[in-house]
Amino acid sequence: MEWCVSDSPSDVPENYYCADRGEFGARIDNLSADLKSGGKMSDDDIYMVAAMVGEIGNNSFDHNIGNWPDLPGVFFGWHIDASGAQIVLADRGQGVMATLAKIKPEISNHQEALKTAFFERISGRAPENRGNGLKFVREGVKTTKIHLTFISGDAQAEINQDFEINPADKFIRGCLAIIETKKYEN
Amino acid sequence: MKIEIKKFGDMLMSRPAGREAYLALSAYLTKGVDRKESLEIDFGGVKVLAPSWADEVITPLAQEFENIKLLNTENSTVRATLATLREYSDLKI
Numbered sequence: 186m187e188w189c190v191s192d193s194p195s196d197v198p199e200n201y202y203c204a205d206r207g208e209f210g211a212r213i214d215n216l217s218a219d220l221k222s223g224g225k226m227s228d229d230d231i232y233m234v235a236a237m238v239g240e241i242g243n244n245s246f247d248h249n250i251g252n253w254p255d256l257p258g259v260f261f262g263w264h265i266d267a268s269g270a271q272i273v274l275a276d277r278g279q280g281v282m283a284t285l286a287k288i289k290p291e292i293s294n295h296q297e298a299l300k301t302a303f304f305e306r307i308s309g310r311a312p313e314n315r316g317n318g319l320k321f322v323r324e325g326v327k328t329t330k331i332h333l334t335f336i337s338g339d340a341q342a343e344i345n346q347d348f349e350i351n352p353a354d355k356f357i358r359g360c361l362a363i364i365e366t367k368k369y370e371n
Numbered sequence: 372m373k374i375e376i377k378k379f380g381d382m383l384m385s386r387p388a389g390r391e392a393y394l395a396l397s398a399y400l401t402k403g404v405d406r407k408e409s410l411e412i413d414f415g416g417v418k419v420l421a422p423s424w425a426d427e428v429i430t431p432l433a434q435e436f437e438n439i440k441l442l443n444t445e446n447s448t449v450r451a452t453l454a455t456l457r458e459y460s461d462l463k464i
Contacts, residue, residue, distance in 0.1 A: 206385055214382065217419075228418075229447040236421045236448040239384035243423055247386060306459045317459040321422045324451055 189275040190355050194256040204258040209242050212261055216272065223265045226366060230329045234272070234366065237325045237333075240318035241274050241362045249278035254358065269367035278359040281337040295338030296350045303335075303342065323348065334363040372404060373442075374432075377416030384419065389427030396428070401435070410436040415443035422455045429453070430460050439464045 188197050203209040213235050220231045238261075245259045260275040278284075282298035288307060292298050301307060302319045326333045326344050333344040337360045341353035376383070379392045401410075412429065414420065433439055441464060444450055456462035 206387065210382070210384065210388075213384070217382075232419045232446065232448050233451065235382065235419045236384065236452070239382075239419065239421045240423060243385045243421075247423070317426070317455060318422055320459055321451060321455040324455070328447065328451065 186275075186355070186361065188260055189277055189357050189359055189361050194277055197260060201260055201262040202258060203242070203261050206243065206246050209246070209259060209261060210239075213239055213242075216263055219263065219265055220270060220366075223270065225267075225269060230331075230366075233325050233329050234270075234331070234364065237322045237364065238272060238274065240322050241360075244318055245274075245276035245278055245360065248284045249276065249359075253278060269365065272364040272366075273362070274364075275357075275361045276359040280358050280360060295340035296352075299335065299337060299340045299342045299350055303344070303348065329366075332365045332367070334361075334365075336361040372400070372408065373411040373413055374400060375413045375415070376420070376428075377414075379428075381417055382419040383417060383424040384421040386423045386427050389424035392424070393428045393431060401432070406435055407437055409438040409440065411440045411442055413442040414446060414449045417446055417449060420446070420449045420452045422452045422460075425452045426456055426460050429464075430456060430462055433462055433464050 188195055203212060216238065217231055217235045220226055220234065242259050242261060254277065256277050260273065263270055263272040281302050282292060282295045285292050285298050285301055285307065289301060292301060303323045307317065322333065323344055327346055335342045335344065336353045336357050339353050339356050341351050343349045374396060410432065412432065444453065453462065
């Protein structure tokens with residue numbers, strides 16, 4: 186959390202930091218292998234989690250390329266124990282609202298930006314289709330019955346079978362996503 | 372003709388990787404092929420297909436070819452990705 190809220194990027198252990206997509210992709214392979222050896226999830230769910238992680242992390246690279254405010258890349262770490270896995274992704278990018286404001290200037294706050302990102306059809310850099318990965322993530326969270334906390338700006342979305350947005354405790358300029366694979370059946 | 376998606380890898384994510392795959396298949400597989408010819412896209416062996424990759428490959432193929440058949444789409448990420456593209460990227464297959 187400190188890494189993405191501090192004014193300047195603090196040092197982060199090398200094995201939690203992916204400076205580029207290549208490194209990020211390789212570490213998703215490692216995550217999949219670790220989830221598999223954890224033995225708590227079906228292959229289908231592991232693949233879906235890997236796809237969701239891929240969409241969230243690659244969004245960071247897609248929407249900040251050439252425009253990182255300070256440090257490029259993503260924080261990417263996970264912890265797996267008997268109760269399940271916790272996967273954390275974060276970036277020090279521009280955040281969802283600043284990204285969407287370029288194509289939907291009427292967005293006036295971070296909560297609205299998150300709702301747009303997770304529900305509305307959008308295109309980040311016309312004529313390319315961009316920015317629809319978070320809709321996939323929302324559906325994936327439902328089908329795998331896991332929990333996703335997604336924070337950007339002062340908005341915090343809690344996503345499982347439901348979708349709820351509240352003010353975040355701390356302002357995060359970029360994005361922070363926490364995936365918890367313990368089953369949520371609500 | 373048939374395109375075996377697993378030949379591009381079994382974990383398919385990110386737009387740049389998808390764009391590269393599409394350029395390769397446009398140059399070596401679909402170049403010169405009649406757009407009315409039947410095209411089979413086979414997802415057999417794919418473990419992870421993310422919408423960012425698929426939107427750079429499947430969406431343009433669907434716009435180019437009139438007769439597309441999707442094979443081996445049982446994988447959960449393949450199904451979910453195709454559903455996302457149908458809803459948000461005008462994928463018509």
